Structure formats: C-alpha cells, structure tokens
Amino acid sequence: MTPAIRVQQVTKRYGAVQALAGVDLEVAQGEFFGLLGPNGAGKTTLISALAGLVRASSGQLEVMGHDVVADYRAARRSLGVVPQELVFDPFFTVRETLDLQSGYFGIRNNGAWIDEILDELDLTAKAGANMRALSGGMKRRVLVAQALVHRPPVIVLDEPTAGVDVELRQGLWQFVRRLNRAGHTIVLTTHYLEEAESLCGRIAMLKAGRVVALDTTANLLSRSSTHALRLKLGNGGSLPAELEARVVAREGGAITLGFDRFDEIGGVLERLRASGVAIDDMEIGKPDLEQIFVDVMRAS
Numbered sequence: 001m002t003p004a005i006r007v008q009q010v011t012k013r014y015g016a017v018q019a020l021a022g023v024d025l026e027v028a029q030g031e032f033f034g035l036l037g038p039n040g041a042g043k044t045t046l047i048s049a050l051a052g053l054v055r056a057s058s059g060q061l062e063v064m065g066h067d068v069v070a071d072y073r074a075a076r077r078s079l080g081v082v083p084q085e086l087v088f089d090p091f092f093t094v095r096e097t098l099d100l101q102s103g104y105f106g107i108r109n110n111g112a113w114i115d116e117i118l119d120e121l122d123l124t125a126k127a128g129a130n131m132r133a134l135s136g137g138m139k140r141r142v143l144v145a146q147a148l149v150h151r152p153p154v155i156v157l158d159e160p161t162a163g164v165d166v167e168l169r170q171g172l173w174q175f176v177r178r179l180n181r182a183g184h185t186i187v188l189t190t191h192y193l194e195e196a197e198s199l200c201g202r203i204a205m206l207k208a209g210r211v212v213a214l215d216t217t218a219n220l221l222s223r224s225s226t227h228a229l230r231l232k233l234g235n236g237g238s239l240p241a242e243l244e245a246r247v248v249a250r251e252g253g254a255i256t257l258g259f260d261r262f263d264e265i266g267g268v269l270e271r272l273r274a275s276g277v278a279i280d281d282m283e284i285g286k287p288d289l290e291q292i293f294v295d296v297m298r299a300s
Contacts (some may be wrong), residue, residue, distance in 0.1 A: 003029070004063070007026070018208075019042050020056070025204060033186065034204070035188065035189045041206040041208065050063060078154055080152035081155075082143050082157045082160050084159040084162065090131055094118070098114045098118075121144060123142065123145065137168050140168075144172065155186050160188070186199075194289070197289040201216060207297055220289065227259055227262070228285040229256070230284075232279070234280040235278050
C-alpha cells in the first residue's frame with residue numbers, strides 16, 4: 001500500500017541554518033503518528049515542506065503517493081494541516097471562512113459537511129460570529145474545521161491543543177480518534193507528551209533536523225526498565241544512606257526512587273521500616289514518554 005507520507009533524505013537550509021538535515025520517514029495509511037522534538041528541532045519546517053509552504057533544499061516528499069512539487073495539486077488536496085499559529089481572516093464569520101476554504105479546493109455545495117464539522121467541534125452556535133470575536137480556543141477549533149473542509153485522507157495537527165482548555169482538548173481528541181478510526185491518517189506534533197503516549201501508535205523524535213528515534217510507542221517505552229517509587233516521609237524523616245543511591249528526583253517534599261523490578265519495593269519498604277522512617281504517602285509509577293524523550297535527547 002502506498003504510504004500516506006513518504007519523506008526521503010529531505011534537507012532544508014535557511015542561509016547558514018540547517019533546519020532539516022536528511023530526514024527519512026514513512027507514515028502508513030491509517031496510522032496515528034507522533035512527531036516530537038524540542039523547539040527548533042525542525043518539526044514545523046517538515047510540515048511546511050509537506051504542505052508546500054516551503055521548498056525543501058533537497059530530497060523528496062510525497063503525500064498519498066503524490067510528489068509535493070511535481071504533483072502539488074493532488075498532494076495538497078490529500079493533506080489538511082492545522083497550523084500552530086492562530087491564523088485567520090478577521091473580516092469573515094466562521095461559516096464564511098469554511099465556505100471560502102471549500103472554494104480554494106474547488107468544492108461546491110459543501111454545506112452538509114460543513115454543518116457536520118461545526119456540530120462535531122461544537123461550533124454551530126458560533127457559525128455566524130465574526131472570527132475576530134472568538135476566543136483563542138474557538139479560533140483553534142475553526143482552524144481544525146478548515147483543515148477538514150475538503151475531507152483530506154491525511155491530517156497534520158501542529159500543536160493543536162496549545163493554550164486550549166481541558167474540555168475542548170478532550171472533545172477534540174474524541175473527534176480526531178473517530179476520524180482515525182474512519183481511516184484518516186493523523187500526524188500529531190505536541191509538547192504534551194502524555195497526549196502522544198496515549199494517542200500515537202508510532203513516534204518519531206527529531207533533534208537538530210534529524211530523526212534520532214523512530215519506533216512504536218510501546219517499544220520506546222520499553223527502552224527504560226526503570227520504574228519509580230515516589231515517597232513523602234513523615235516526622236522529618238530521612239532516607240537511610242544505602243537508599244540514597246536510588247534517588248532520581250526530589251521535588252515538593254517528595255523523594256523519587258528508581259527500581260527495575262516491582263519485587264524490589266518490599267526490600268525498600270522494609271529498610272525504611274527498620275530505620276523507623278514513617279511514610280505519609282506513596283505512589284508507584286511506570287516509565288512514561290516524557291522520561292524516554294529526555295533520555296533520547298540527552299543521548300543524541
């Protein structure tokens with residue numbers, strides 16, 4: 001099957017700045033794919049190159065088998081992008097904005113689909129409101145609607161929940177999950193790594209314009225065997241000296257110890273009990289994507 005997105009040895013220079021340094025990447029049709037990296041890693045540059053907003057210095061990019069340069073009309077018709085920035089025309093209402101977006105793709109009589117999108121994104125009541133009168137969260141919903149108005153098979157979400165309240169975030173992810181189940185390919189960039197961990201089946205991590213990790217989310221999480229035991233000690237107690245070597249973090253009066261196997265916990269607790277140290281609170285956690293991300297960035 002033709003990949004939804006294919007990126008082959010793509011580079012991009014802005015003068016002396018190397019934004020992309022030979023990126024190779026394939027995203028299969030129907031995937032929910034995460035694209036992660038620190039600020040300046042090249043994520044938005046790669047998305048812009050896919051969308052035809054910038055021209056890669058070298059390499060090849062395809063969307064649904066269509067070269068973004070040689071076959072740009074078909075490539076852009078196959079892609080919907082929700083940008084990171086709140087870009088909108090202040091002189092139009094929400095519905096007018098979506099009608100205009102339909103026209104850019106040569107789509108007529110798109111009212112029924114626009115009504116469905118407005119309903120799914122809880123924008124029906126704002127359909128007649130001017131764009132400049134909307135809150136930041138509402139404007140972001142309209143950007144999502146714009147990306148979907150031409151029914152693209154591939155949807156790229158560039159920091160879609162930045163500055164968005166919890167209710168909208170949950171509603172947006174429910175809608176995006178339904179789109180993914182219906183067969184749409186989703187590519188997500190986000191700094192909320194818990195979102196990527198729960199949503200994405202595969203993840204690529206970028207640093208300095210290069211892919212430094214690419215694997216399934218489960219495999220990335222399995223790279224670390226270290227679990228965490230978070231303790232709050234009572235009565236001003238302190239750890240026995242032999243447990244200090246296990247400390248991986250201290251924050252807000254809590255001490256986090258690292259361990260590899262759950263059966264090690266009993267020995268830790270027994271040592272604390274023997275030392276007369278009281279425990280006010282205890283929490284056991286598994287490795288999360290945030291820790292894996294930090295480890296990969298430090299090692300790269």
